[in-house]
Amino acid sequence: MKIALLGYGRMGKTIEKIAMDRGHEIVVKITGDIEEHDLSKADVAIDFSIPDAAFKNITTCFKNNVPVVSGTTGWLDDFNKATDICKEKNSAFIYASNFSLGVNVFFELNRKLAGMMQGLEDYSVEIEEIHHTKKLDAPSGTAITLAEQILEDNSRLNSWKLEEAGENELPIHAKRIEDVPGTHTVTYDSTIDSIEIKHTAKSREGFALGAVVAAEFLNGKTGVFTMKDVLAQLFEK
Ligand SMILES: NC(=O)C1=CN([C@@H]2O[C@H](COP(=O)(O)OP(=O)(O)OC[C@H]3O[C@@H](n4cnc5c(N)ncnc54)[C@H](O)[C@@H]3O)[C@@H](O)[C@H]2O)C=CC1
């Protein structure tokens, strides 16, 4: 496939390497205004840019008939507007707060655990995320997804509000340490014991591989998809 990279920083460069290893070609690299670039040669765009640019980057691609894989975090207030434009233009889109296949297994574990903890009133739950000091957004997109899953699946917590102080909060602790690629921990704690699930990324390669696999999945499709759709197709094989 011919790929446009929207953002050519830590992730863009890692994606370039993995995409080329899998036989793809990078035809455009964008680090500024997307309107100054010719997207006509691209079969798909992979967006790992910055929160302020993501919506314009993604929707410009849809308007140019280029499907988009987006991993940029911190822009989701405009997510529904983006999916509306995708549908209107008959294009294809997949967004994930985390493209790592391991994290997507971790998401399933988190859902399952949240369901099992339902009704166990003695436990409080909290999330910790640790990332490198260059990260622009906090809490991480992955931590927000984990919290949303817990709130969705656990009626005891349904009245709890994300990031809101008070007795019923679901705290997300965001830590920034040197070069950490991304570590997420969900902890349920009581006076008797604690239960913890944790995912530790050892590099950015897992995120990049998942994004390239998602781009391969989008080829020839129209519609709005998630990593669940990608994994379902992978496991079918
Ligand atoms: N969903 C996932 O699996 C993952 C998501 N991320 C997210 O990806 C994003 C990028 O992360 P990094 O590569 O670490 O950041 P980075 O800061 O290394 O790279 C961002 C790039 O965007 C470029 N940029 C600035 N303005 C732009 C514009 N208007 N259009 C296109 N590009 C522009 C910058 O020049 C830079 O090359 C962040 O939002 C991060 O949270 C990061 C890792 C995994």
Ligand SMILES: O=C(O)C1=N[C@H](C(=O)O)C[C@H](O)C1
């Ligand atoms: O900015 C990063 O680096 C990462 N961002 C994503 C997030 O916000 O969850 C995913 C990953 O943890 C790395």
